[in-house]
Amino acid sequence: MEANPSIMLAHTSNLRMNLLSRLHLALSSSLLWTLCGVASLSLPAQSQDPNSFGHQSWSTENGLPQNSVHQVFQSTDGYIWIATEGGIARFNGVDFKIYNPESTPEITSDDICCFTQSDTGPLWIASSDGLLQYSAGTFRRYSIADGLPPNRITNLATADNGSLLLLTTEGLVSFSGSRFSSISLPSFSIPSAITKAHDGSIWITSNSGIFQYLHGRILPLPLSSTSTPKDIQSIGFLPDHSLWLRTGTSLTLLQNGHSRTLTTGHDLPVSRIQSVLAGSQGVLWIGTDRGLFALDKIGNHPQSVSALGSDSILSLTQDKEGNLWVGTETSGLQILRPKNFRTIPGLSDHLITAITQASDGAMWVGTDGDGLDRLQSGNIQRLSTHSGLLSETILALAPGADGSMWIGTPDGLNHIESAKIRTYTSADGLPDDLIRSLLSDEDGSLWIGTRHGLAHLQNDRFVTLTHSDGLGSDLVGALLKSHTSNSHDLWIGTLDGLARLRDGHITTFTKKDGLSGDTITALAEDPHGTLWIGTKGASLSALTTTGFISLHRNDLPKNIDSILQDDRGNLWLGSSRGIIRVSAAALIKCGLLSTCDPHPVSYGRVDGMPTEEAVGEGHPAAWRTTAGLLWFATRKGVAVTDPTHLAENLVPPPVVIERFTVDGVDMPLTSTEQRIAPGHTSFAFEYAGLSYVAPAKVRYRYLLEGLDQRWTDAGSRPIAYYTNLPPRHYRFRVQAANNDGIWNETGAQIVFNVRPPFYRRLWFLPLVLGLGAVVALVLYRLRVRRLQSQFQAVLAERNRVAREIHDTLAQSFVGVSVQLELTSQLLAHSQTDAARKQIDQTRTYVREGLAEARRSIWNLRAITAQNSLPTRLTRLADQWSQKKLGTHLNISGTYRPLAQPFEDEVFRIAQESLANAARHASATQVSVELRYDATRLLLWISDNGSGFQVTDGHLSANGHFGIQGMRERAAQIHAQLTIESSPGKGTTVTLEAPITEGKEAAVNA
Template identity: 30%
Template sequence: MRGRVRLLRAWLAALLAVGLPGAGIASRPASAASSSEASYGLRLWQTDDGLPRNSVQAVAQDADGFLWVGTQRGLVRFDGVRFVPVAAQGDFHEALARHPVRALQVTRDGHLLVALDGGGLWQRRAAGAFVRLALAADPEAAFVRTVLETRDGTMWAGTAAGLFRRTAAGWRRIRMHDGGRPSVFAIGTDGADRVWVGLQAGLARVAEDGESLQIVVGSAAHGPVTSVAEDPAGRLWAASRDGLLRVDRAGEVPRVIAVGPRERVRLLHVGADGQVWLGTDTGIRQLRDDERWVTPTGLAGVEAIALALGEDREQNLWVGTNAGLYRVRAGQFRTVATADGLPRGVALAVREDRAGAMWVGTWGGGLVRLGEGAPRTFSTADGLPDARVFALLEDRRGTLWAGTDAGLARLDAGRVRLVPAPGTPAPLRVRLVAEDRVGTLWVGTMQGLFRRDEDRLVPVPLPGVAPGTPVRAVVEDRRRRLWVCAGESVFRADDRERRQVRRLHAVGSTIHAAWLDHRDVLWLGTAAGLVRIDDTGAFAFTPAHGLAIEEVVALAGDDADRLWLSTKRGLVRTSRSGLDAVASGRGAPLVLATYGARDGMLSTEGTSEASPGAWRRGNGELWFATTRGVVVVPPSTGEPARVPPPIVLEEVLVDGRAVAVAGEVRIPPGSRTLEVRYTAPSFAAPEKVRFRHRLDDFAPTWADAGDRRVATYTNVPPGRYTFQVMARNEEGVWSESPAGLRVAVAPRFVQTPLFAGLCLLGLAGAAWGTYAVRMRQMLARLRAVKAERNRMAREIHDTLLQGVAGIGFQLEAARHRLHRDPDGAAQVLDRVSAHVDSCLGDARRSVRNMRSAWLDGQPLAAALAESGRLLATGKVHLEVHEHDWPAALERDLEDQIFRVAQQAIANAISHANASRIDVTLIGAPRALRVAVADDGCGMAEAAGGDDRPRFGFIGMRERARQLAARLHVDSTPGRGTRVELIVPLGLAGRVRRAWHRRHPAIEPAATRMGA
């Protein structure tokens, strides 16, 4: 091996000594980009943008489109807009905090491998957890520098302790033929699926048995091989400290290509387009087919140490450096500038001649012809009246006309001649030269409109236009009508002699340029935007239509029916059919594609006051004049992007709390806010990605979210929904299919069918209850009326009738004594009079349901004795006995007992012909006993023997029932009657109150009684 190294050193020394072409060319500085070279756009992200550290050492893109970025102190996920730190936990969190990320690899099954320099190899599982992969017990095996998965799925890891291959049994170390353990820096494969390894000692290859390493090139003199890759031509490239090793085929002596004496090659990358890139200590370089290393146009700003190179699906090159993360994107356009032959940077007018050469009028640099061979410049030394060329025209005879600030010049056969303009006080400041179908030349100047007549310029007046109004456009349509644009006005001459020029429209802002399409629709670029004119009138597009641009200075149409606008802020492309639809009032807002510096424009500012400022070549290219050269748009520009933006649902929050996104998202009852966060990893133009979303059955129409990456819904009713979101890239291409999320909003109990059913049952029950209550109230009222009737009947029977009966007895007694004892009869009549007053009082009290007058001022026993003696009139002996009777009772209870006993006494006097009546009142702790016994004739039945109503007996039973008392009637014909009332003291009051609640008092009603 040492001999091979000495041979390589000697070969390299000889190569550099004789100055072979490869070495000499490589040592020259990079040349400027020619008109055929692509330019590149740069963008830089640093810690202020969300990176954990500016030193980016690894990049990789996963299956969802996210870019994973590893730094010296952290790992983040990038979607083009936001850097999201990895939520590391446990051992991986500690390892990530102590060790830098050295390499990243996404496996075929979607797992992310993270190689930490000193922290081992880790695998990110689907759930986001990180698991360490144990390579070996050797501590140096924790210094993982590179990791690779080959096409057959085999995993390889390069460490300071050697090369490891993953097998079914675990990780297996691959040793050198001599048994050594080399320090590995890089792993790569070739087209034959052979594994190449960059070592400290050179470039090696895994043997066919897969168990050992074979040194192919020893490069100890150049330092370690830090990167290995194969280009589409089958050439294997290996980067080392001093340059590259190229291996054309196995066994060939490698050829060494030196980059330069001051640059160290750290990395190389072969892009999907076959382009070979180098990362050095001073930036990035590109390998050309002639084996020259150049710094492409636009990449001179990368002045940092390249630490990582990678490429995404959109063919953006990512460069990790010690100064941050760079995105390198090939511009869709190229710019023809001073390096390509323009004498000055500011281009004014562009036009193609019939030979296919392009003519460019410049500001101060004259006129230049770009065609086969070297550029040809015409200046004032060649006869141009001024070096500022604002207008160009090639007429039907092939003569080139150039308008300058000092007049109109004619180029014919290489000679330049000035066209005279007699009668003008100063040289004409020409801004436009046009030719109609009959060959008449029209010249628009800052002083007005002129027509060429026999090699002289004749002024053409425009009605209503002030002198000195600049003329910016003259075009002829298919009907041979001549359109003239001056200031803010549009004129048209319909006659073939062009003698009648009339004003048609005033667009409200200065007209910069005009373009007529094949349908005779005139498009105007103005200081306020875009105006469309056809036979129906003029239509000005506004930001409400989706065209939020100003200062349109040039227009051109391409072969795909699209309109290109050159503005002061870049190029804008949109569909002409979309513009037509908006102008007719039936179209949706316009979809615009905007282009700027990232697409290869050295300047985004288009130049005005020149014609034509835009030109479509015969090969389909579009040329636009800018303040830094001419921007060339290839015919394929604007084709739909190959990679539509993928949609990823990141997080779901319910009332601010994160919930799991996997499967169906279940939202608990009572939640108010549903928030879905999503993104679309896209890196070509992430700031131009637009979104739309909807929630089926709640917000079923697509809602335009703009660039917002969150959807918020409030007060979503219970049910099952599907959330859908789509993304659109900068070219207007939507995602192939929406990303969906099933959402189930759980109802509160009051929102469930069970609750609704219970409510229906409750309503039915309430209705039935209301009906039942109403019926019970009606029934209670009827019962109350009946009870009142019965009460009145009882009261009349117990008071008024008995009183009247007593009066009758007394009057009968007075009649018998009237002749024989007038004084006694008078006393009887006095008692009758007093009794009449008492009866009247009882009648009034009965109507008012008040207490009997007998009980006023005397106990129950005395009241019974007095009322009984009044009824007896001396014929019946009445005695009242009292045993332990309470001194005071409830008034209602005492009144009811009095009425029952009084009725029993009255029955004995009136119906039993009794001569003796005994009333016994017995008090006890639990009950009261009232007994009325007589020695009369008795009754056949306890309730009476005939069918006539016996209101006295009925009243006694009803009063007993009200008192919850027991009424016993014991009667034997010929042996008297005993009536006993037993009133339980503990229950009587409660029952009586309950009875009164069921039978509320009502107004007294008239009661009709039978005889």
């Protein structure tokens, strides 16, 4: 789109007026266009020569996808969008981001036509095969399937009702956001161009007139038959709301009743006009197939812009900062920036040492090896040794009376007056031939700084002051005569301090007195009487009524070679880092406080300087002319600026966050708070300040709310890093300042929340306490269960011991007791022999009881048995057989060892059964059968004794617990014990015990 100029609306009724004597507007009902203002296409006074603009270009070598630029457009967020035949490029002033079919699936064609955007809507992009919508970092494509006509789109515009107008090869189409609709012009007119006016309406040109699209209606603006040229390709508005109309070979300006038509081959030495833009400064820019032209007044001749040469210009756009963007057909993207400095032709190859202005207005420029130049009325006169100078290396200049000039060289002093040159050397009284500085006094005398002191030339006599007279050093540099103090002090810069000559007395000041440094390189005095002192390596100092102030700041150059002041109270400091402009009052106010920003502005090559090395090896290295211009010596010529007409950039730069990564992974750039999972350590934020006047001079500061206490000055670094952020809510904010120090204090921000690990969340502590309580309860219950188990084990052991005692010691003691009673009776009847036999039998019982006791004690100490169950039963059967109890033992089945406690219980049951049969049932024969089955062990014991009546009461009758013990033992091994008996029929004891793998495993363990 070529231009977005403005037009004024006025509502009246049934009126017609003549538009610039050719354009007649006939509007229905109450709408009338009134074009106001004096029609003068004039350049404002502060505007610059079109050829004084700075120029920069980008092509495919710099990242542009393709060199044919069809349109350049600035979106509402500040980005520059470039339509090429190789895709879309988005530019932030430093880097291009490319969108094409390879990187973006929604883009199906590389051939991009144009852009448009409303103040609050998305960005619309037309390509050769469809329509694209870009919003919040995502693309959406509209094609024929969505209702888009198949015709090629040639231009776009957003209307006042929010709809989108598409100019296609077959007509106009409106898009409401949901459906496409064709728009028909009256009388079957064919539209050829559209543009948007300031009021939001769309102006449409056609083969039969001009129309206005307003509030969804087409309003005809008919022209007379000779009012406009045919085949209009674009339309636009001049700053005073007048019209321009472009065809391929002509440009018509309709202004205040007058018109002018520029044609190719006559007014423009070109074949085709391809784009037009009415700039904000009043210049009409004309892009052609053979370069760019500028028209500053309607009656003037278009002027060629030499910076672009004969490049074919396809599109023109001006951004919010006033930069002119130029899209070319083969040379890529170009930009023209307003420059604050200009150079002097003819001096660009010279290393300038000193500059001054004579009383006749002529400028004198000294060089290093190229002599002396005098500039006046555009003419340059060069003086050298051939003209009578002692040397072609000029170290110092000072204006004399009546246009004369004093020149200091390494070989002596020169005085030029009325084209005559007079020379002075050490032979004439100079302390040294190398002249470092000169100063003309009001009384006509001359002060001369040398390596061997300060010389004063008055009435052709030299008087020299040296270190012995109070100078800090004999090496004298900058000189300044104060005009604000009553005593008219002479200030002398030396290698070792600043000296003041007052009433014939010299006082020297050094760092001990408050100076930032002792090597003085530049001196200047402002109207308020403040003395500004430049130093080498220690920046700037100031002497006020309260004393010296050291201004050794990081935002000022360390080496200052020249100091000038303009009428606005700004200091201009020349250094090897360029030229710095800063407010003198702000410097005094801030002092050395790093938190205080005096907003210094730096100038370099991008501002028109020939080089950033504004270093003059002589004095004075800078000069303010009587017209207020500032001249600075550089290593590549002279840099000149007008401080009253600076192209200041007062537009705060839009700030965008382009990338947010967590451990190298891209996060979405949304306005809502993002949740970051715990465990991440590295956070990076990439941002950009979208200022295009001097992108390299954009400065940043950022703050991470939730962590940082104050802003971090990032300088020109467009990225911020953080590591190991504690879990909490954060807001990252970034602000940017443009080249003139104007800050966008709103900036950009992104909000995120680093989630804590689960063990640091609020619910975790109650959960841990609850789990701890559950674990404690479980442990308590396990402890109680273990104690109960131990108690049961002790109780079971006690019962087992009781059974052991009953089955062994108790039976033995009973037998002993019976034998002793028999012995007692026999002795009572004097049957000594029988009593002796009973005593022997008693001894046998005692020995047997002791053996059983020892065996029980051994079983208590050693859990394992010495023999298997069959062996032990065989031994038991043999013992009872010897006691006249016939015992028959039968063992069957497949033997396998079982757990020792299991076999012990079976053996004790068998032992108890045999003992009962012999002692209580008086049996003579007992049959014992032990059978091993696959899953059970069967023990069967049958005797021919007296038998008994099996009842529960009988179990513990008379304190006998044998049968009760047998049942308990059977229960210990989960066996079934059956006792069958009746009086006179003997007793049968059956034990059936299950055999499991567990028991067998226990044996082997």
